[in-house]
Amino acid sequence: MKPTPLYRLGQFIGKSIPIMILTIYGLIAIFPIVMILINSFKDKSAIFGAPFQFPNTQTFSLIGYETVTKRATFPAYFLNSSIVTLTSLILTLFIGAMAAFALAEYDFRGNTLIALYLSIGIMIPIRLGTVGILRLMVSLKLVNTLTGLILVYVAQSLPMTIFILSQFMRQVPKDLKDAARIDGASEYRIFGMVLPLVRPAIGAIGIFTMIPIWNDLWFPLILAPSSKTATVTLGVQQFLGQFVSDWNAVLSSLTLAMIPILLVYLIFSRQMIRSITAGAVK
Amino acid sequence: MQQSKQRSHFPVHVAVFLAPAVLLYSVFMVMPLINSLRLSFYNIGEQNQMSYNGLQNYVKLFTDSNFAPFFWRALKNNFVFFVIHVLVQNPIGLMLAALLAEGGRVRNFFRTVLFMPTVLSVVIIGFIWQLILNPLWGVAEGMLKAVHLGYLFGPWLGKPESALITVSLISVWQFVGIPMILFYAALIGIPDELTEAAHVDGATAWNIFWRIKFPLILPTVGIVSVLTFVGNFNAFDLIYTMKGANAGPDFATDIMGTLFYRTFFGQQLQLGNPTMGATVAAMMFLIILTGVLLYMFLWARRVQTYEL
Numbered sequence: 001m002k003p004t005p006l007y008r009l010g011q012f013i014g015k016s017i018p019i020m021i022l023t024i025y026g027l028i029a030i031f032p033i034v035m036i037l038i039n040s041f042k043d044k045s046a047i048f049g050a051p052f053q054f055p056n057t058q059t060f061s062l063i064g065y066e067t068v069t070k071r072a073t074f075p076a077y078f079l080n081s082s083i084v085t086l087t088s089l090i091l092t093l094f095i096g097a098m099a100a101f102a103l104a105e106y107d108f109r110g111n112t113l114i115a116l117y118l119s120i121g122i123m124i125p126i127r128l129g130t131v132g133i134l135r136l137m138v139s140l141k142l143v144n145t146l147t148g149l150i151l152v153y154v155a156q157s158l159p160m161t162i163f164i165l166s167q168f169m170r171q172v173p174k175d176l177k178d179a180a181r182i183d184g185a186s187e188y189r190i191f192g193m194v195l196p197l198v199r200p201a202i203g204a205i206g207i208f209t210m211i212p213i214w215n216d217l218w219f220p221l222i223l224a225p226s227s228k229t230a231t232v233t234l235g236v237q238q239f240l241g242q243f244v245s246d247w248n249a250v251l252s253s254l255t256l257a258m259i260p261i262l263l264v265y266l267i268f269s270r271q272m273i274r275s276i277t278a279g280a281v282k
Numbered sequence: 283m284q285q286s287k288q289r290s291h292f293p294v295h296v297a298v299f300l301a302p303a304v305l306l307y308s309v310f311m312v313m314p315l316i317n318s319l320r321l322s323f324y325n326i327g328e329q330n331q332m333s334y335n336g337l338q339n340y341v342k343l344f345t346d347s348n349f350a351p352f353f354w355r356a357l358k359n360n361f362v363f364f365v366i367h368v369l370v371q372n373p374i375g376l377m378l379a380a381l382l383a384e385g386g387r388v389r390n391f392f393r394t395v396l397f398m399p400t401v402l403s404v405v406i407i408g409f410i411w412q413l414i415l416n417p418l419w420g421v422a423e424g425m426l427k428a429v430h431l432g433y434l435f436g437p438w439l440g441k442p443e444s445a446l447i448t449v450s451l452i453s454v455w456q457f458v459g460i461p462m463i464l465f466y467a468a469l470i471g472i473p474d475e476l477t478e479a480a481h482v483d484g485a486t487a488w489n490i491f492w493r494i495k496f497p498l499i500l501p502t503v504g505i506v507s508v509l510t511f512v513g514n515f516n517a518f519d520l521i522y523t524m525k526g527a528n529a530g531p532d533f534a535t536d537i538m539g540t541l542f543y544r545t546f547f548g549q550q551l552q553l554g555n556p557t558m559g560a561t562v563a564a565m566m567f568l569i570i571l572t573g574v575l576l577y578m579f580l581w582a583r584r585v586q587t588y589e590l
Contacts, residue, residue: 014487018381018384019388021377021381022378022381022382022388022389022392022396023392025374025378025396026392026395026396028455029395029396029398029399029455030395030398030399032410032411032414033398033399033402033410035410035413035414035421036410036413047419048418048419048420051419051420051421051424052421052424095302095303095306096303098298098299098300098302098303099299099300099302099303099304101299102296102299102300103300106293106296108292108293108296109292110292114300114304117304117312118303118304118307120312121307121311121312123508123512123570123574124315124567124570124571125512125515125516125570126311126315127515127516127518127539127563128315128318128515128563128564128566128567128570129311129314129315129316129317129318129563130314130318130542130546130559130563131314131317131318131321131546131556131559131560131563132313132314132315132316132317132318132321132560133310133314134556135314135317135556136309136310136313136314136317151306151310152310152311154306154310155306155307155309155310155311156311158303158306158307159307162303186295187293187295188295188298191299211401214403215402215403215404215405216519217403217404217405217518217519217522217523218516218518218519221522222547232403233403233405236403236405236406236409237405237523240409247413247419250409250413251413254406254409254410257403257405257406258402258406261401261402261403262398262401262402265397265398265401266394269394269397270394273393273394273397273463
């Protein structure tokens with residue numbers, strides 16, 4: 001039987017409705033971001049006069065960016081955020097991989113107990129221990145240092161990292177490790193051998209660890225609020241508080257704060273999403 | 283005999299592998315958490331000396347006129363915040379995931395776009411929406427007018443009766459990507475064989491989704507709900523950015539996170555109080571623990587997990 005035109009029309013509508021819904025929601029998702037981006041490149045009268053238009057030769061202006069680079073210490077904030085995020089990331093991945101390897105590889109007494117102990121941190125937010133953390137940092141003289149922030153972020157990121165990585169490490173074939181053992185490799189060598197095999201998982205966990213650390217406001221606000229140690233997130237929060245009325249400066253500093261994380265996301269989004277779905281498909 | 287001896291032995295290399303993680307996690311997360319809980323039973327005097335106070339801090343939090351009204355309001359607001367996320371964020375996330383799960387180039391593009399707000403800092407999101415909703419700029423009003431709904435516009439963030447809902451919806455807008463991606467991962471993990479037969483029998487996509495796919499992803503529904511529940515208590519950043527530590531107007535957007543911050547660090551006239559702060563945190567801990575345990579015993583045990 002040949003499909004009737006009416007049937008074909010029905011099929012066409014059935015196929016385009018999902019795309020329509022996705023398009024509408026996609027617009028809702030990026031509209032506010034786009035508004036900030038395009039208006040940050042316009043002069044003040046155009047920001048208010050024609051907010052929905054892209055900048056053109058008459059309205060184009062970089063005055064906001066000039067104010068921001070002159071007044072704010074953005075480069076310093078970026079440096080602080082980068083140091084904190086990258087150091088926390090490397091430490092978390094290395095220390096976490098070691099623990100995950102121990103839990104996945106060896107059948108020792110207390111394995112389940114330690115795994116359970118480490119996974120409490122997945123459910124309980126570290127922020128609830130803030131009173132204790134601040135007291136500890138005061139006694140260690142780590143208030144207003146980047147080291148203090150790094151230690152807290154590593155502790156915060158370890159539980160999830162260990163949980164996911166140990167699952168991936170269990171999938172590494174046993175024969176490979178046993179062959180190395182027969183050849184006389186030490187357990188540390190075997191760890192070094194397994195590490196590259198779980199590289200995709202490490203990459204994905206890396207991105208998921210990085211984003212919340214880069215974006216965090218709570219701990220920079222409480223543990224390292226000094227202007228010397230402020231991260232981008234805290235710096236933007238405080239800077240924008242002062243310049244509420246200077247719309248050019250506000251829009252450009254928002255854009256500057258958004259760009260790095262959006263770039264990282266766009267570069268790695270494929271890998272990131274593939275890794276989440278890899279857990280499901282296996 | 284030999285076997286059991288080997289098992290009880292704790293080899294040096296295992297200790298080396300585990301020590302850094304266990305140490306850092308214990309010193310900077312578990313111990314401060316326990317210490318915070320302990321502090322909720324103490325009082326700090328003028329000279330910074332600690333004295334055991336029993337349950338007095340809790341009695342104060344529940345009954346004292348300086349604390350109780352704030353505590354109950356924050357708890358209620360947090361509940362509203364949570365309900366809005368459950369009713370709006372998670373269903374939208376599920377719908378988007380179902381649409382994306384069909385696959386294809388166009389959908390993969392949308393997958394990237396839809397997740398974008400989720401990766402941005404809450405501080406940035408907070409400011410962006412403050413600008414968009416600002417009547418001075420008129421962007422939100424202009425949008426509504428374009429679809430002849432201009433009369434709906436108002437200073438939503440400034441009015442006590444609408445501020446909490448507005449802030450919650452902004453948070454929904456940002457974090458819808460998380461349930462979306464989790465549901466998406468679960469949905470594309472369902473093997474085609476399970477739905478093929480239904481396709482052949484002429485079942486509609488709608489029926490296949492609700493009768494076959496949805497029951498299979500119920501475990502994910504549980505995980506998403508728990509994540510939403512726990513995430514509520516981290517919602518400090520957005521409200522602090524948009525409304526400040528006082529969670530205005532008139533504490534209308536005050537939730538447990540902002541209450542904790544204010545109690546711990548103080549505000550204009552009131553001095554910070556670490557032990558009362560610890561008491562608020564301990565209450566949050568108890569609420570989260572209750573929620574997680576309820577999930578584990580009432581939901582996770584009953585919902586069948588299918589090995590796909």
